[in-house]
Amino acid sequence: MTYLERRNPIADTGLSVSPLGMGTVKIGRDKAVKYPDGFQIPDDEQVMTLLEQAWESGINLIDTAPAYGRSEQRLGQLLKKVRREWIIATKAGEYFDAETGESHYDFTPESLMKSIENSLKTLQRDELDIVLIHSDGNDEQIIRHHGALEVLADLKQRGWIRASGMSTKTVTGGLLTLEQSDIAMVMHNLQYQEERSVIEQAAKLNKGIFIKKALGSGHLAKNSADDNVQANFDFIFNEPAVSSVIIGTINPDHLRDNVHKAIKALI
Template sequence: MGDSVLLTLRKIAGTDLRVSPVGLGTVKLGRDKGVKYPTGFTIPDDQQARRLLDLSRDLGINLLDTAPAYGNSEERLGPLLQNQRNHWLICSKVGEEFNPQTGESHFNFTPEHVRFSVERSLKRLQTDVIDILLVHSDGNDMDVIQRYGILEQLELLKSEGKIRAGGMSTKTIEGGIETLKRSDIAMVTYNLDYREELPVIDYALAADKGIFIKKALASGHISQGADTDPVRASFDLVLGHPGVSSAIIGTINPDHLHANVVAATESLSEGPQKN
């Protein structure tokens, strides 16, 4: 495709980490059960996955989003990232466990499980540090934060050098803001169809904390029935907010990935399109 670097790294507010404004979500590298996408897909083989990672790197993406709940995504990324680990920021999670036999998830937020999960992720990813570790909330954000002291657990892991930054993938405004008060980064949902968590992004901007956006393209559902180019309009909204560090895009289609990065780059350089 003859790609040149399109994305410029930016600082995650409040940290010393520099991140691409678009990150690659890797759930589709390891899990095809219990995921909410408009069409079915086949998990790519190693050659296809390697090509996708190479394209991502060529385009300037340096953020990979994975999780124990993404099937065998972590195990696959470990070997795939050998000899190029320094290029990537790896964001993984704790809290949600996925059973590939049943396609069901369960949650465990105890300090013992957090430590077990991190040590397991380090082995799977074949690395000695996870750049960003987020708690995979079950939706009861405040309960998870207050009952288990989980964000304090992340601070402990950070002090031990096992992670470089911590936070939570939240589902409520209150939980998102509390996460930012106690840690580095909140991952929130924000797209053309869902803007309820905007106060968390506003808070992050004011407090000099990081924000990752999940479902920026509404898991692929955003492209139906919009007047303007929905991908460009999505990036205009999401990356147009100065509080956003990066938007995670979970595609395994190289053409879609390339088109998404082009749209994001144009949005960042030109500003929002006028209708």
Template structure:
């Protein structure tokens, strides 16, 4: 079973590996090295069962992940209390029925924020959300300082709809600001892109949680590795999980074997 770490000052304790669910509901305009078909419900049930057995207990989703929220809502019936659910607000995605590309657009208004949270709760069949992250368009500081989204999320948190709030940031400056304002920050961090390391350090100083994204560079680290994929995987996870202040690495997959390999590699590098 994966060890767990406290998410900052919250009461949430995710396993050191969390499961990203982009591939549950979207296969257009994504940055993975190989194309893929959306999995069946049976395949997803097998994946979630494997995740539960391994100690993975945080599922990361978003409205921009196509049908991911709806599918999770159906798949987790009767199991809500077993999972930490993290979703997002701000980005919307419109798939193209006739091509392989879709279109993202962003709205950080108070009205859209509340409507998005209400919709996510309906889709996920839950009366609360453990984590809600702002899905940044890249203008982190403008979003945090000029839009009403933080105030809106804080009000919803006070009303009991959300347990923890944060941002999935795209700049170090935005992540550092979010560390002051939020419960947690999700940052990109891997050997090819260590540029937000200062955010992790700041969160650690402030007692804030840190979730990592793109730990495997959307799969490219293992896919492009000249040596064995296992070596590249363990090196990336050692880099990510060995950094003080990191709570959990969110890695997306729809392959139970890949999930097991990720978890076993994570446990191996922590014991080295």
């Protein structure tokens, strides 16, 4: 089995993550998602098999969020069955209503603290490894007006979380995040490179970068006759500041293929 041996440190937090991380939207919700094909939420046995495959392939990072439906709850219940040193990144600020299929956002300090308290309970952890603010696109307002990153910094000081940051949607938001936090999660692929300056700044500051939508939520891989997965991995991993690329698959064959191509890109 191909194995991801590399571990990338996150700032000075003591955390080191694999170059690929497992996104878990699809284990928690199937409404209001942007994937090219429909899918069925896997059962517990299928999720455990996939997580074990990921672990045995060298992946140690799981990405989740309250907005991913039942993802946090299921991870909390399933991961305690097998002792693995998973690093879990969750988020705060976006909330998903399973009945309506709609999200709402609340970045007040009270809401963020309540969300993080709930994540500690649902994930069944004494502390959270990574918490990112789940932006609605108004990055600067979230940071400057609501003080969301300051809330995370305070909880980091209290020992609730080990690393903090923001899943941003603007260059300004990404740069502000790197000033105040450990990680910026940005979008970056062959068809979208508008946030490259955030990645370059992270390299200068020795901060972490998580890549979301590396394959355009599956659209880049599906809509090309060429090996777009390999081409995108080659392109993304050429950036030394990239800590981890989050892949959101529930297909064991896709996972195996992604690991193989990531290793090839990292050589």
